[in-house]
Amino acid sequence: MxxxxxxxxxxxxxxxxxLTRLGPVGYPIGVSSEEPSQSFxxxxxxxxxxxxxxxxxxxxxxxxxxxxxxxxxxxxxxxRPVIVDFSALxxxxxxPEVLAAxxxxxxxxxxxxxxxxxxxxxxxxxxxxxxxxxxxGLIEVPETPDDAxxxxxxxxxxxxxxxxxxxxxxxxxxxxxxxxxxxxxxVIAGGSVHxxxxxxxxxxxGFTGGKDVRIFCSRLEAELLAIDGIYRTADDTAPALRxxxxxxxxxxxxxxxxxxx
Amino acid sequence: MxxxxxxxxxxxxxxxKTTSTAALGAALAKSGQKVVVIxxxxxxxxxxxxxxxxxxxxxxxxxxxxxxxxxxxALIRDKRVDTLSLLPxxxxxxxxxxxxxxxxxxxxxxxxxxDWILCDSPAGIEKGAxxxxxxxxxxxxxxxxxxxxxxxSDRIIGLLDSKTARAVKGERMDKHLLIxxxxxxxxxxxxxxxxxxxxxxxxIPLLGIIPESPQVLTASNVGSPITxxxxxxxxxxxxxxxxxxxxxxxxxxxxxxxxxxxxxxxFGRRVA
Numbered sequence: 001m002x003x004x005x006x007x008x009x010x011x012x013x014x015x016x017x018x019l020t021r022l023g024p025v026g027y028p029i030g031v032s033s034e035e036p037s038q039s040f041x042x043x044x045x046x047x048x049x050x051x052x053x054x055x056x057x058x059x060x061x062x063x064x065x066x067x068x069x070x071x072x073x074x075x076x077x078x079x080r081p082v083i084v085d086f087s088a089l090x091x092x093x094x095x096p097e098v099l100a101a102x103x104x105x106x107x108x109x110x111x112x113x114x115x116x117x118x119x120x121x122x123x124x125x126x127x128x129x130x131x132x133x134x135x136x137g138l139i140e141v142p143e144t145p146d147d148a149x150x151x152x153x154x155x156x157x158x159x160x161x162x163x164x165x166x167x168x169x170x171x172x173x174x175x176x177x178x179x180x181x182x183x184x185x186x187v188i189a190g191g192s193v194h195x196x197x198x199x200x201x202x203x204x205x206g207f208t209g210g211k212d213v214r215i216f217c218s219r220l221e222a223e224l225l226a227i228d229g230i231y232r233t234a235d236d237t238a239p240a241l242r243x244x245x246x247x248x249x250x251x252x253x254x255x256x257x258x259x260x261x
Numbered sequence: 262m263x264x265x266x267x268x269x270x271x272x273x274x275x276x277x278k279t280t281s282t283a284a285l286g287a288a289l290a291k292s293g294q295k296v297v298v299i300x301x302x303x304x305x306x307x308x309x310x311x312x313x314x315x316x317x318x319x320x321x322x323x324x325x326x327x328x329x330x331x332x333x334x335a336l337i338r339d340k341r342v343d344t345l346s347l348l349p350x351x352x353x354x355x356x357x358x359x360x361x362x363x364x365x366x367x368x369x370x371x372x373x374x375x376d377w378i379l380c381d382s383p384a385g386i387e388k389g390a391x392x393x394x395x396x397x398x399x400x401x402x403x404x405x406x407x408x409x410x411x412x413x414s415d416r417i418i419g420l421l422d423s424k425t426a427r428a429v430k431g432e433r434m435d436k437h438l439l440i441x442x443x444x445x446x447x448x449x450x451x452x453x454x455x456x457x458x459x460x461x462x463x464x465i466p467l468l469g470i471i472p473e474s475p476q477v478l479t480a481s482n483v484g485s486p487i488t489x490x491x492x493x494x495x496x497x498x499x500x501x502x503x504x505x506x507x508x509x510x511x512x513x514x515x516x517x518x519x520x521x522x523x524x525x526x527x528f529g530r531r532v533a
Contacts, residue, residue, distance in 0.1 A: 163416060164412050165415075165416040166419045182462065183408075183415070183462075184412055184416065185419075
């Protein structure tokens with residue numbers, strides 16, 4: 001900065017508050033009009049996407065179709081906000097019963113449209129009144145389960161070697177390694193672990209609590225083997241098994257390691 | 262020819278990265294290739310000493326990365342082989358002065374001028390090492406025949422396959438194993454890991470086996486790469502073989518031994 005130059009505020013900086021000095025009689029001098037006299041919290045409007053279900057008569061058939069669709073795409077309604085639009089149903093429908101039937105299903109109903117609270121009775125209590133909303137057309141319910149959800153017992157195949165410092169974790173099922181697991185590397189599986197190579201590092205099977213899982217390898221040099229929290233270090237393993245093709249399993253909370261014949 | 266960027270790395274310190282970078286660089290340059298060796302060991306630079314260039318360092322890698330000096334000002338041309346240049350590390354600056362963008366700029370510029378760019382990685386798996394390997398096309402992993410060195414090399418190979426620019430793009434990085442300080446007699450007696458054991462654990466192709474020799478230390482102390490100082494020595498020949506393999510030649514793998522006099526050979530036979 002040049003000598004004597006006035007310090008400037010940076011461009012992006014927010015303006016600083018003007019200090020209020022108290023006058024001789026205790027009244028503040030130069031109070032700006034922006035100064036809040038009362039404290040408020042900010043309330044903003046924002047629109048979100050919700051799924052609108054439009055029940056049709058006969059209601060029994062419609063509910064059956066809903067259940068079928070839910071079975072085919074089990075995760076579609078999971079955590080999606082749902083609004084029920086009753087405008088397609090005839091006036092003589094037992095609205096409280098339909099709403100009650102919907103509530104027993106695993107739906108996150110956040111509001112009602114097309115029926116007055118009088119028609120719905122006590123079932124509609126507690127549901128918020130909806131403001132506005134813009135139709136966005138039909139949403140296609142996927143026919144297959146969402147990809148994001150791992151299928152139970154999904155197995156993982158890894159082409160090795162698993163290098164020192166690397167960690168392969170698959171809590172959903174078996175892990176198969178084609179190659180070796182290096183010293184200082186680890187494989188953690190919810191199910192069994194198969195290693196077509198040498199285990200020099202650590203292998204943990206049944207991590208999510210499975211006793212009926214096993215560890216297999218074509219050559220044992222492991223630092224540690226564990227199944228369902230029960231482990232065996234290299235020191236505790238019979239020297240005769242070193243370098244052999246082995247399997248390990250749990251027998252009454254004892255980790256047994258035996259040669260594969 | 263497309264320039265090739267090679268990182269010489271190991272994880273563990275003291276296994277011979279700098280010696281190997283200097284020796285391979287000189288061997289490649291002697292065959293007429295344009296070669297630059299870069300010292301990435303910021304704060305602990307050594308490559309200039311091994312290359313005998315310590316009294317000519319003015320600007321360094323950090324100066325170039327930070328835009329304080331032009332590349333041409335920092336490059337030091339070798340007095341013995343004029344196709345060989347050195348880009349020294351800074352002894353005084355911190356390795357945090359290296360930025361990925363700065364390194365990329367330097368490597369891109371060097372690619373236009375040279376056939377081979379050899380990056381001498383510092384030990385460890387921290388910033389300096391990851392910077393040195395980031396833009397590499399292939400890696401030379403220097404390993405001694407002992408378990409801790411082999412495990413650290415394994416760790417480095419894992420990083421090469423996951424953290425480098427090539428790995429991030431989903432491309433493969435060629436990795437070659439250079440076993441240094443190998444003593445066949447001690448390996449036979451079980452005092453060292455055998456070549457086959459090392460290859461079985463690391464599972465990468467072998468570039469060369471450099472025998473243990475006092476001449477390596479001698480060369481280092483007189484500030485000359487072994488391939489220039491004593492090209493006919495056992496380690497010198499082994500480095501020349503490795504350099505030829507880098508250039509794509511197929512050679513039978515041999516462990517060169519010191520050439521003995523007739524008398525020595527006779528005694529050698531009688532002992533064996």
